[in-house]
Amino acid sequence: xxxxxxxxxxxxxxxxxxxxxxxxxxxxxxxxxxxxxxxxxxxxxxxxxxxxxxxxxxxxxxxxxxxxxxxxxxxxxxxxxxxxxxxxxxxxxxxxxxxxxxxxxxxxxxxxxxxxxxxxxxxxxxxxxxxxxxxxxxxxxxxxxxxxxxxxxxxxxxxxxxxxxxxxxxxxxxxxxxxxxxxxxxxxxxxxxxxxxxxxxxxxxxxxxxxxxx
Numbered sequence: 001x002x003x004x005x006x007x008x009x010x011x012x013x014x015x016x017x018x019x020x021x022x023x024x025x026x027x028x029x030x031x032x033x034x035x036x037x038x039x040x041x042x043x044x045x046x047x048x049x050x051x052x053x054x055x056x057x058x059x060x061x062x063x064x065x066x067x068x069x070x071x072x073x074x075x076x077x078x079x080x081x082x083x084x085x086x087x088x089x090x091x092x093x094x095x096x097x098x099x100x101x102x103x104x105x106x107x108x109x110x111x112x113x114x115x116x117x118x119x120x121x122x123x124x125x126x127x128x129x130x131x132x133x134x135x136x137x138x139x140x141x142x143x144x145x146x147x148x149x150x151x152x153x154x155x156x157x158x159x160x161x162x163x164x165x166x167x168x169x170x171x172x173x174x175x176x177x178x179x180x181x182x183x184x185x186x187x188x189x190x191x192x193x194x195x196x197x198x199x200x201x202x203x204x205x206x207x208x209x210x211x212x213x214x
Contacts, residue, residue, distance in 0.1 A: 006146025007172040008123045009039040009089055011187040015121060016040070016087050017198060018188075020048045023083075031067060032087045033060040035097065039089035039123070042195040045203050050084075057097035060088070064105035071109060071116045080117035091124040092132060103133065110139035127157045142178045144187075146170065158182070 019028060025048045034040040037055040044053050054060045067086060074080060086109070088094060095103055109118055120140070124132060137159065145157045147168040154165035158177045165175055172187035190198075 004125065006148075006168070006170050007174070007187055007189070008125075008144070008146050010189055011144065011146075011172065011174065012087060012089065012121055012123050013040060013043065013195065014188050014190045016043060016085065017046075017190060017195060019085060020046050020202060021198060023048070026082060028083050028085065030085050030087060031063055033063055033094065034087075034089045035060060035093050036090055040087060042192060043087075043199065045199045047203055057094055057102070060094050061098045061102050061105070064102060064109070067113075067118060068105050068108050071113055071118050074116040074118075075112070080115065082117070084113075084118045086118065086120050086122075088120065088122040091122040092126040095132060103136065107133075107136050107139065110136060127153075142176070145175045145177060147173065 016030060016032075020030065020043075028048055029050045030043070030046060030048045031050050031054075032040040032043060033054045035055065035057055037053075040053050043049070051063070054063045063086075067084065070084070095106075106120070106122075110120055113119065122140070126132070127137065143158055145154065145163065145165045145168075147170040148154050148157055148165050151161075151166050154163050155161045158165060158175065160177065160180065160182075163175055163177065163182050168175070168184075172189055174185055174187050176183045176185060
């Protein structure tokens with residue numbers, strides 16, 4: 001979570017790119033939902049991607065519905081591979097536009113997905129209870145919080161009081177909040193041309209070189 005300029009989308013993009021960089025498509029698949037169509041576009045060429053990037057609330061809702069069905073299939077068959085990582089940019093916009101159906105799907109995935117190998121990475125500017133329900137937020141055990149406008153917003157975003165997220169500097173200055181602990185860190189930043197270069201390399205079969213490095 002974080003305001004405009006905090007670096008939350010860049011952080012999510014770098015995180016997803018890093019996962020793709022160190023995992024073969026056979027072991028990791030990505031589902032990307034980007035209602036505004038600006039955050040995850042540079043990742044569209046990754047060989048790990050299932051389908052194309054969902055760029056509308058309707059496409060996002062369909063993707064989440066499929067993911068719930070896939071999770072239930074894995075539960076029945078007792079399988080959890082390949083790992084499925086779901087990247088969502090602007091979660092609040094998706095919830096507002098997609099309504100209760102989207103919220104129900106997200107809650108089910110957040111509650112039960114991990115055992116089936118389904119993991120959520122979601123970004124939002126507005127983590128308020130009016131937009132993101134307490135039940136949904138409670139099922140995100142790890143939160144990365146960027147700069148926010150006030151101590152109240154910091155508490156809502158991090159789930160605990162006194163983190164000081166309202167004093168962060170923006171541009172990748174983040175807090176990691178997990179199990180009651182708070183760690184401040186500077187997020188890595190991958191420029192557009194670097195993202196495009198890595199995506200092109202992976203699409204061209206560069207994965208084996210990376211796994212064999214060192």
